[in-house]
Amino acid sequence: MRIRPVFALPIALALALPAFAAQDIDKVNGSITVEPGETVGNLETVNGSIRIGAGARTGHAETVNGSITVAENVQAGGLETVNGSIRVAGNGKLASDLETVNGGVFVDRGGDVNGHIETVNGAIGLVDTDLSGGITTVNGDVTVGIDSHVKGGIRYTKPNTSWISFNKPRDPKVIIGPNAVVDGPLVFERKVELYVHSTAKTGPITGATAVRFDGAMPPGQ
DSSP states (O other): OOOOOTTHHHHHHHHHSOOOOOOOEEOSBSOEEEOTTOBOOOEEOSBSOEEEOTTOBOSOEEOSBSOEEEOTTOEESOEEOSBSOEEEOTTOEESSOEEOSBSOEEEOTTOEESSOEEOSBSOEEESSOEESSOEEESSOOEEEOTTOEESSOEEEOOOOHHHHHHSOOOOOEEEEOTTOEEOSOEEESSOOEEEEETTOEEOOEESSOEEEEOSSSOTTO
16 A cells, blocks of 8 residues: 655645635724735624725625725725715726715726616716616716716606705706716606716716716816
């Protein structure tokens, strides 16, 4: 019988096992920071912000009271908060939805979001970003900036009476910028100011009248 060296068995087992799964980070009170280049699993906290460093890879990131800030060249799952903003720097690759209630959402150049973006009270801004789903909001401004592509349309839902009574009435501004494309319908269940660049393309518009413009931004903006 052939005798194998004792160190061969651990090596063989290590080669046969799958790669170790990235570890989740779960807190109740406290912020979460993912270091640049780090690979982790899902991120979840209740009272705290989430910061993801450049070049990191993470799963879904979620907080209740806190903002989510994503640096350049990050790959992550969906991003979700209730009271806080979501900001994604250049070349961010997001595998799912970006959602907040009270806070804005901004995705910078080279962004790729495989899902939708949704807010209630918060502005949404895209620059040279591909969004596979649509945009849904109630009270926030929306800017589909230069060279961006939104594949699921834009929808403003009608605010309920409690939102109206506790917030000063204001008509949101919607800007479809130079060379931007919005596939799908633009549906407005409330009054908005809609500006569409002469080089932009949109689906059918319901509930608003588009004002065409030629400069980098609409007049007076």
